[in-house]
Amino acid sequence: MGDFSTYITIKNNLNSPLQLDGSAATLGSWKTAPPSWISARSSSVQFQCLHASGSNGSEGWFIYRTNSEIENLRFKINFADPYRDDNYVRTNGFSSNLYTLSYRARSSNGAWWDNTCPASGHPVEVEITISYKTVPDAYTLHSLRAQSDYRIKSSSGFALPLDNTVWQQGGINNDGDYSANPILVKTNNQTFLKINLDISNSKLTDVPIKIKGTKASGNITFQSKVITPTSTGIMMIDLMLSGADLSKALQSYGDFKWSIEAANQSFQLPDTTRLEMYWISNSPDEMFKAGVWVKVYRKIFTVLSAGMTTDQIATSISKQCFDGFSKKYDTVYGAAKYGPGPDGGFFELKNYYNNTNGALCNCYDQAGLVQVQLGAMGISSYWVYMTPFGFINQTNLIGVGQCNNPFFSNPVCAPEKIVDINNPKRSAFGNHAFVAKSISNNSIIDACQGPFIGDKTLATYVSEGIDSKTGLYKKFGPPNNVPGKATDAKQEPGIVSLILVKLLASKINTLEMEALKPVIDFEELYKTASAEFLLVDIDQLLQFALQDYTYETGSIVLSDSGVIKTGTYVKDQKRIQLKIHVATNGITALRFMERFLSGFSNPPSTIFERGPAALGPVALQHQEAPEPMLLWTQQNIFFVLDGLECSYDELYQISMRIKEGSANTQLLDKHNIPDSVDMHVNLSNPEVRVNDSFKVNFSGEMDDMIICDTADTTIEIDSTGRDYYHYRAVAPGNATLQIFVVQPKYYFLLTHTVNITIK
Structure with missing residues (x-):
């Protein structure tokens, strides 16, 4: 009697092992059973279905599948070598956009036939091969969306929505080395980003995939869970970040490359996306209610290192405020150039950064800058105003160098930076403003002179900063006839606004x-x-x-x-x-x-x-x-x-x-209010309910516009433009918006109040 057995070998060209999912010898028996596992990128040992007794031949089937979340493969093979001339190998209509299943067979040690089994001859030998197909680009990167935890403004000054498209196919995405749509989130937030994939032309529906985005320089990676698209169109997929310590303040910006993993293969997407991300530990100060201007973070993070504590961040910011903006003390007048008064109030942030009002500054400007920079990082600080202050001990005066005569450029004062402590033309600070990190006025930061970087108590600051030995105080009238003392330091409101000067509420000396x-x-x-x-x-x-x-x-x-x-x-x-x-x-x-x-x-x-x-x-x-x-x-x-x-x-x-x-x-x-001044304010939704979005539009001639929310518990800013503010209702109640518009001919301030009831 001849050999009517079937001898089978499986070649696994996949990146995943194959696991046996069932088998049977319906005619004859397994002399060598199908292996339970076939390793990735390897061939199985040959297994054999031995013919039945007599001349009844061999027949049977087996099933293999992948055992990986990213592979979704299962195939069944039927075979037979009976004594009659009807040998066969069947793949049961196997079809896939990702895999190819092929075989070759021969009988009686004859020639190999591809994907066909000789009908006669014995025994039958079969070699089965499972491989990947070469898959063309099947996905298009449509956009990226991010959910910021805190409001942030673009470099042009527009408030960006919290839920914002941060990269768009064909959009304006870059801002120099940075992004046009920065992201601001809490520390430890890994799940703020989503990717929108256009799978309209994909042949890979019902195939498990994983999306991965890797920064071109560095170890930061975004990755999705394994998902299985079930229909075509644009699909939004959650991403999770890894590769960075997010427990402390961090900045990351640059280009990300994206790939699709399907069946343990990686398909590179052609687009790179620019992202700019910031993680901070605490919510920004109330002055940033409308959003933190991204240039503040771009500046701050040039002096920060990963893993810094809050105190280390404050110290670095203090030093940068002193020597990082190329400012110089006004040694003629000692006048504020960028808005603050003795009690703080308003700070012209953009003008300060852009040097619009010149390089000169005074202590109010510098205290304001410190509060703004710390506030952007969510670090509390307190404005301290001290009058009288007095003559300063020799110190490093901002932009000047060593000095104990701060108004040496004023012709009524001595013209030298350093003079004898009793020189009758020596000048003094009549008053002075600085910042404390604690509510008890300790941990003093002074970015005008010193600098003091938050490691000195108020008593030490006064002792080191004020010259109490000179006999010159007697030439002044009260209160400047004595050197300032720690008890003369009083807390004031500090910087409360970056968009509107609160003139009527400001303190006058x-x-x-x-x-x-x-x-x-x-x-x-x-x-x-x-x-x-x-x-x-x-x-x-x-x-x-x-x-x-x-x-x-x-x-x-x-x-x-x-x-x-x-x-x-x-x-x-x-x-x-x-x-x-x-x-x-x-x-x-x-x-x-x-x-x-x-x-x-x-x-x-x-x-x-x-x-x-x-x-x-x-x-x-x-x-x-x-x-x-x-x-x-x-x-x-x-x-x-x-x-x-x-x-x-x-x-x-x-x-x-x-x-x-x-x-x-x-x-x-000649008119008190010219006829040409016209102001129209429109509310996009006449009825506003909780979670509704609505827009306040202005129409008419204008040079500038701002809207101040004076009852901010019921609405929040979503985004801003030149002639609109976009809001979202967050709670029921009444909201009041005060709108200020500059008429472009007379620079007359037009005001309008909008009252909104949220149901």
Whole structure:
């Protein structure tokens, strides 16, 4: 009797092992049974189905499957070598977009037949091969979405939605080396990113896949769980990040490459995506309610290292605030340039970063910067205002170097940075502002002088910072006739806004205003201040007054009662800065002037004298080089002319042209409120319910617009644009929005209140 057995070998070309899932010898018996496992990338031992007794031949079947979450394969093979001439091998209609199942067979030691079994001859030998197909690109990366935990603003200043598309096929995705859509999340958050895959043209539905995104430089990886697409279209898939310690503050930005793993094969997607991500431990300060400007994080993280503690972060920020912005103390006036007053209040963040108002600063600016930078990282700080302060011990003054005479550029003071402690022309700080890390005014940070980086108590700070040995205090009147003490340090509100100057609520240094009484008596002026508006075409006025000058840089800042327009202008070697405070009335213009004068570390009574009579009763001047200055009010407008590199005579001529231009009938509007001013505010949804999104739109001419949420428990900002604010209702109740719009001709501040009931 011949050999009617079937001899079988399986070649596994997969990246996963094959597991036996069932077998039977329906004719004959297994002399060598099918192996339980066939290793990846290997061949099985030959197994044999022995023929039955007599001449009945052999017949049977077996099933193998993969045992991996990413492989989804199962195949059954039937075979027979009977005594009649009807040998067969059957693959049971196997079909797959990922795998190929092939075999070859022969009988009687003859030639091999591909995918066909000879019908006659004995015994039968079969070699089965399971392999991967070459799969063309089957997926398109459509977009990436991220759910930020905290609000963040793009580099252009627009608030981005918390749930935001951070990369879009064909979109504007990059911002230099960074992303146009940064992400801000809590530490330890690994699951903020989702990928949208377009599988419309895919042949791989019902196939388990895994998505992986790897940063081109570094170990950070995003990866999905294994999923099985069941239909075509755009599919959103959750991702999880690995490869980084997210327990501390961290920055990561750069390009990510994406791949699809299917059946343990990796298919590279052609697109790279730019991502910019920040992890912080605590929510940003309330001043960032509308979102943290991403340039703040880009700056801060240049001095941070992975794994830093909160104290280490604060120390690094303190040092950077002192020497990382190329600022220099105003050694003529000691005047604030970027908004803060003695109590903090407002900080012109973008202008400070962009150096719009020049490189000079004072202690208020620096305390404000520290609070802003710490606040962005969710680190609490407290504004400390100290008056009197006094003469400073020799220290490193910001941008100046070693110094104990901070106003050495002022012609009434000694011209040296370091002088004898009893030099009669030595200058002092009349007051000073700095920051404390603790509510008890300890752990002092001073980025104006020192610097002090948070490792000194208030008592030590006063001892090291203030010269109590000099005999010069007696030349001053109270309260500056004694050196400052720790008990003179008082906490003030500090920086509360980055978008709107809270002028009417800001603190005025009443003692310093009292000292100005011989020159200007503000109390008396308030009684006679005009309620009329001087509605003059501001841009035309500037062209008239500065016709020989070229505009260099400038900004517009909004307050709760007016507009502050700043511009720097150049002509030959001359350079001036002009600030125009367009207030709502004459009283508020005086308030602007008082607040401006309160922004000096040097008492204004020691700087200014009565100004030219031609500028009216409310005028002050400082004539001495190197930086003369003229201040005056004209009805509801407060003017500041600062000669950065210019003589007093030139400033005076400009002031006269401003005075002439503001009386010019061609520039002046006779109406209190011009007819051309038109303001329309539209609410996208008349009825708002919890979880609804709605938009507040403005239509009409404008130069700038901001919206302040004065009852913020029921709504939150979702995103902003030039002429809209997009909100989401988070709780039932009443919300009040105060809208401030700058009219572009007169720089008049238009206001509108929107009351919203959320059901």
